[in-house]
Amino acid sequence: MTEEPAASQTVIRVGDDYDVVIGSGILDRVPDLIGEQAERVLVVHPPTLRDLARRVASSISTKGYAAELAEVPDAESAKTSSVAASLWERLGRSAFTRTDAVVGVGGGTVTDLAGFVAATWLRGVPVVQVPTTLLGMVDAAVGGKTGINTAEGKNLVGAFHPPVGVLCDVDVLATLPQADFVGGLAEVIKCGFIADPVILDLVAADPAAATRADNPHLRELIARAIRVKADVVAVDLKDNAVREILNYGHTFGHAIEQVERYTWRHGEAISVGMVYVAELARLAGHLSGPDGEALVAQHRRVLESVGLPTSYRGDRWEALLTAMRRDKKSRGSTLRFVVLDGLAEPARLVGPPDELMHTAYGLVSAG
CATH class of the missing domain: 1.20.1090.10 (Dehydroquinate synthase-like - alpha domain)
Incomplete structure (x- = not known):
């Protein structure tokens, strides 16, 4: 792992796989983490982050990608098989291919869900994680663990699927309860x-x-x-x-x-x-x-x-x-x-x- 400090950001490399970018005012850098082969991007977010997700989708669109917003329930109610199935249906209707991407904007529940959907669609498509909570930044969004809950327990259904990048804009924490x-x-x-x-x-x-x-x-x-x-x-x-x-x-x-x-x-x-x-x-x-x-x-x-x-x-x-x-x-x-x-x-x-x-x-x- 290497670290590259810059005036406005810190970059931490996770093995040989991806970077975690930490900084202030860097939310518009999300498109830089999406693969060049992608044409479509699904931005998954909870209702409370609708405006922030729109900002991310807009920055993605300006780079030539077709960005779509997908709103999911807040907190642990998002991590269910029914919510995952609704996102699979959305990806299917929009003809997402293996080179297209998913972006998770939210706390740990959203990044877990977005990562799981990306891991399972066509046996794996790229996912970029944009954690908006302290928990998401230091834990859920980093490491490649994805999952949903069942009645029998937490995260019992999941997959290991490292993201292609993680962006932690600490400015968003100012509005966190x-x-x-x-x-x-x-x-x-x-x-x-x-x-x-x-x-x-x-x-x-x-x-x-x-x-x-x-x-x-x-x-x-x-x-x-x-x-x-x-x-x-x-x-x-x-x-x-x-x-x-x-x-x-x-x-x-x-x-x-x-x-x-x-x-x-x-x-x-x-x-x-x-x-x-x-x-x-x-x-x-x-x-x-x-x-x-x-x-x-x-x-x-x-x-x-x-x-x-x-x-x-x-x-x-x-x-x-x-x-x-x-x-x-x-x-x-x-x-x-x-x-x-x-x-x-x-x-x-x-x-x-x-x-x-x-x-x-x-x-x-x-x-």
């Missing part, structure tokens, strides 16, 4: 715990500033989090080995999302999931002694300092356990957790006893 911005910080902080402790230092230095889009360190936080993910994805696209570390806190977090019928924000659930797995690692002996205790405490301190939750209701264990057993990292009936042996020292915990997992649940229960 505060709760959504803070939710996105969970994935940034996760990268600090698993790989880049400087992220934790930047957040801890001024937690109040970290929760604002005008944070002077925002671009650095975004770039550092993307760099962590890019380094991992470059060596393990298909989640066979090291990429699992990016799921730190996600096994328990995804279970909360499912049990709560996706009424919890992803980042809120992952925040609790990180505290849960830190407690589980301590109980299992991965985090031992005063240093281990301090690291568990640091999880709570950093996450709570930016307003993220660190506990969950105490009467949902059986439902949570059932949801965790459907986790993508599970092998047969054996649960696998990403844990820490120390700060920025990720490891795996395979098949912990139910009693141990239940005890850790008690330590993150609010009552």
